[in-house]
Amino acid sequence: MDNCIDLSLLDGVLDEYASVKGSLITILQHTQDIYGYLPKEAIERISERTGIAT
Structure with missing residues (x-):
């Protein structure tokens, strides 16, 4: 697994x-479009930015 995820794409x-x-699903869908899957690092960034716990 590649640990070099470019989080700036998010x-x-x-x-x-x-x-x-109410936009979490939209964010996750865009994230999957960008990376092809949901990287753990991206989920952590989303949590930080939205205030929604992982």
């Missing part, structure tokens, strides 16, 4: 949706 998605209530 910045645009998180900038747009992190503060929108």
Whole structure:
């Protein structure tokens, strides 16, 4: 498994949706579109930015 995930690819998605209530599924779908799967590192970043616990 590659531990070098470029989390900057998520910045645009998180900038747009992190503060929108009810947008977690949308964020996760965009994340999967970007990486082809949901990397643990990305989920942790999403949690930090949205305030939703993992």
